[in-house]
Amino acid sequence: MATFKHISSKNADYGAAEAYLTFEHDEFTMKPTLDENGRLISREDYRISSLNCGGEDFAVACMRANLRYEKNQKREDVKSHHYIISFDPRDAADNGLTVDRAQALGEEFCAEHFPGHQAIVCTHPDGHNHSGNIHVHIVINSLRIEEVPLLPYMDRPADTRAGCKHRCTDAAMEYFKAEVMEMCHRENLYQIDLLHGSKNRITEREYWAQRKGQAKLDKEAAALPAEEQPAKPTKFETDKEKLRQAIRTALSSTASYGEFAAVLLQQGVTVKESRGRLSYLTPDRTKPITARKLGDDFDKAAVLALLTQNAHRAAEQSKAIPEYPHTQKGRLREEKATKTTPADNTLQRMVDREAKRAEGKGVGYDRWAAKHNLKQMAATVTAYQQYGFSSPEELDEACSAAYTAMQESLAELKQVEKTLNGKKELQRQVLAYSKTRPVRDGLKQQKNAKAKAAYRQKHESDFIIADAAARYFRENGISKLPSYKALQAEIESLIKEKNSGYNDYRAKREEYRRLQTVKGNIDQILRRERKPVKRQEQER
Incomplete structure (x- = not known):
């Protein structure tokens, strides 16, 4: 399951990126690890190479290019883009993925999708959590030094010109993820669908919050005496993870949206709906957490689908056995009722595979589209029958x-x-x-025109508001x-x-x-x- 991640950096020290890739760093503070003599410790195993640097060091080449084009001189400018391709840990044992092979794939990916940019490609054999996942770092200078052809993710003429900067848009990320999926399929590596959401959406910030919190708990537990050690290992949970568990618990015991909201409200969580989207407000926050930040299992469609399943299950369990068997007329009525109220399932549009092939979609996408079309074809026929249509004209x-x-x-x-x-x-x-x-009544109390003029000038803003309101009443015919x-x-x-x-x-x-x-x-x-x-x- 190769994953793809992007990080933009405003650090003007391009050498810091290369130092992070070649020397050991603390995974929590991101500071370099030093030995007893205060020197940097080199990473045990890695592969690194540079592209479009003209034989110079990456940092020197980037600074020369920035000075030549007078770009990346401000503090708020994005100086570099950092892309990470992480492969599945099983790829090494099952599919023969090595560090050298991953490095070659990273160099090929960089040359194909980031042409004209100075870049370094570095491959590490392991990740932060020591899961054994081989991953490739691609760091590019945000400035482009050569004229390049228009690539599919580019939408502006400036995206191809030398002296202009790279833009990582949403469309570009979608394209890169699709290309990573295609690369994994081509190389017979494990892959997941990167183009759609996940059930639990863990952001980079939440991931590190969980890691730091767990490390703190482990440190506190290790400092306790042996007789005071907890019976079970303590697991740290972020606020978002606690909210996910509370929502899942409420979904497992409710059959309607009202019951679901009431159960969560007992725990202090308020469910809100805005523009067809759900959000959850916890007692310790002033701004709600949207379902999109929690995962696909917590959006409105998934919640309503699960509540409907619970309702159907409860109805089936509580349904009494009839005293007399149904007559043929009763069965026909039930069938008619089911036709007029079709169930809301995950019916989606079928994919035009021929058009997608013409657009340049690969074999991996075509195989997914074939399976998708078969599922949607069956769901479509079911829905067609549930509505009771006898011809496409009726539809x-x-x-x-x-x-x-x-x-x-x-x-x-x-x-x-x-x-x-x-x-x-x-x-x-x-x-x-x-x-x-009160201001208008005060004007009536003035004795002469001079005093009234002075009073009106003193309260000019109030009279402007009053005149505007009176004008609005006259224009709309409001007398009382x-x-x-x-x-x-x-x-x-x-x-x-x-x-x-x-x-x-x-x-x-x-x-x-x-x-x-x-x-x-x-x-x-x-x-x-x-x-x-x-x-x-x-x-x-």
Whole structure:
């Protein structure tokens, strides 16, 4: 399972990168390890080489290039990019991966994907946790010294010019990960899907927090006397890991979203939903942790799917044995009910393998696409039967009807939002006008025009606010101002109506998208040509 990681550095000392690769460093403080004489300790085994340095040292070559192009002179500039390819520890024993072979693969990867950059490639036989995973470090100068052809991950003309800098965008990382997967497949090495998320997403920061915390616990346990040693080895858990366990415990014992939120709330964790995404707020934080930072098992789709499974399981367990066997009429009713309410599974679009091959996708991607299409073909046929369609034309009509219903729901939602915004603006103007009432009453108490002018000039900002509010009332035909409490009640009622309308729109949108997915897959299975009108609707 080769993994790919990127680190950007603003350190102007290019020699520090080479020193880290060739000398031993403390894994927690990242400071070099010294012997009893205060000298650096060289790493026991590594391979290192440089590219595009013209026979000079990497640091000297980078500094010369920066001076020539007058780049990387500011403190906030990114000076270098550090990429790490970590191979599976089993590759050494099962697939014959050696340090020399990994070094050759790293040099090939660097030359192919980072042309025109000064770089050093270094391979280590082991990682921080001594798991035996061979990994390759690729450090490049952010400045490009040669004109290069346009590569697939580049999207600007400056990405190919000499004197411009390398940009590690999201699209570039996706491309690099796909290339690492293709390289592992080509070399018959273990690999995982790097293009999709993981069940538990452990960031670099959380990884090191866990390592440091575990080391601290081990040190404290070792300092205790033998009779006070804990019965079981103590395992350090980060706050995110504790939150993951709390969420999994709540998911294992609940069958609805309300129960799930209530169980977590008993532990002090608040579940929030915003724009279709879940986040979790713990008692010791002011900012919630999004599900994306915890892992794919904690996002909304996964949580609702697991709760649905729990509900079905509970219903099956509590279902009583009927006193009399079902009649044929009853069975037909049950079958009809299941057809009208298809289960929400992981139905996805099928991949056009021919188009992807034309784009340059490799053999590994094509094999994955073949398996993916088989799974989605089966899921599509199941969904097609659950809806009860008898022909593709009925599916087309259902798609059109679902699109119309979605647009009508959206139009109603927009109208409610417009009314709500108007009420909020009116409430704001009423509040602003009422706050200036003491100043306006003070103007009436002035005896002559000179005193009134001086008073108005003294409270000019308040009168500007009052005049703006009065102008708003005249433009909207408001002669009698409503009370603040009445407006607040209307706003709360409109908010409830908006939330209900949004839930209705979201349900109809999901139904339309599901039907569109079924239709697209059916068209691909039957090799039907899609209508341009449907494509325009899908783009909307």
